[in-house]
Each structure stands twice: as C-alpha cells, then as structure tokens.
Amino acid sequence: MLTLQCPYCGVWAEETELHAEGEAHLKRFGPGSDDADFESYLFMRENPKGVHFERWRHSNGCGKFFHAARCTMTLEVFGTYPAQTLEPPQDIKDKISAKQPGWSWRDFS
Ligand SMILES: [Zn+2]
Numbered sequence: 307m308l309t310l311q312c313p314y315c316g317v318w319a320e321e322t323e324l325h326a327e328g329e330a331h332l333k334r335f336g337p338g339s340d341d342a343d344f345e346s347y348l349f350m351r352e353n354p355k356g357v358h359f360e361r362w363r364h365s366n367g368c369g370k371f372f373h374a375a376r377c378t379m380t381l382e383v384f385g386t387y388p389a390q391t392l393e394p395p396q397d398i399k400d401k402i403s404a405k406q407p408g409w410s411w412r413d414f415s
Contacts, residue, residue, distance in 0.1 A: 307320050307321055307322075308320070308321040308381065308383075309321070309383075310324060310362060310374050310383060310386055311386055312364040312367055312368060312370070312372060312386070313372050313386045313387050313388050314364070314368050314370045314372065314388070315364065315367055315368040315370075317364070317367055317368075319364060319366075319367055322366075323364065323365070323366040323367055324362050324363065324364055324365060324366075325362065325363045325365040326360065326361075326362060327360075327361040327362060327363050327371065328351065328360070328361055329351050329352055329358075329359065329360065329361065330359040330360055330361040330373040330374075330389070331359055331373070331392070331393065332347060333347065334347060335347055354378060355378060355379055356377055356378060356379060356406065356409075357375065357376075357377055357378075357384070357402055357406060357409055358375075358376060358377070358378050359373055359374070359375050359394065360373065360374050360375075360376065361373055361389060362374055362386075370388075370389075371389040372386050372387065372388055372389050373386065373387055373388070373389050373391070373394070374386045375387075375394055375398050375402060377405075377406075382405070384398050384401045384402050384405070385397070385398040385401060393411060394411065399411055
C-alpha cells in the first residue's frame, strides 16, 4: 500500500486516507490564451514510466493539498512538499537525480 507523509501535519497516511488529485505542476492559462492551450490544460496528461509528480489531498486528515514525487515503476516515493510551489524542492530533485542519473526537472513555465 502506498504511504505518503503529509508535509503539513507530518502524518504518514495510507493511500485510503488520501485522495489522488492527478498530475502536479499543471500550467494554467488565463484570459487571452488560445484553444490549444486550454485543451492541453484540460486533457493532456503525462503518464510516464518513471518519475512522476502527483497532486494529493490529505482528505481524511488536515484536508490540505500537497505534491508527491515518486517513481511509477518502483513505487519509490522521493518526497512530498506543499502544493503552493512551482517546482519540487532541491533536496527532492537531488534525491531523484541520485537514483536516476540523467533525470532532470522539466520546466513547466
Ligand atoms: Zn495533513
């Protein structure tokens, strides 16, 4: 069973205490954007074999949203961090790079 630590309350929560909210770090488009941008925001999602960044909610706990970095092949969790960030903290990126040489953060901006 997947277990993630909520970065807000510090609780190690099992998957049943959490709610998956999809892909993390989606770029949102505002007024004036074209249909292709809006379509990509609504429908286009990553489904990688490897490192993936996900948005979770501690639904049966503090109720806050957070992000988790994990590997979809090994199910290893590299870390969790608050959702109000544009990219993962450096320590998590370093942990991923150490495990998977050649990996680099994809800039979403
Ligand atoms: Zn929490």
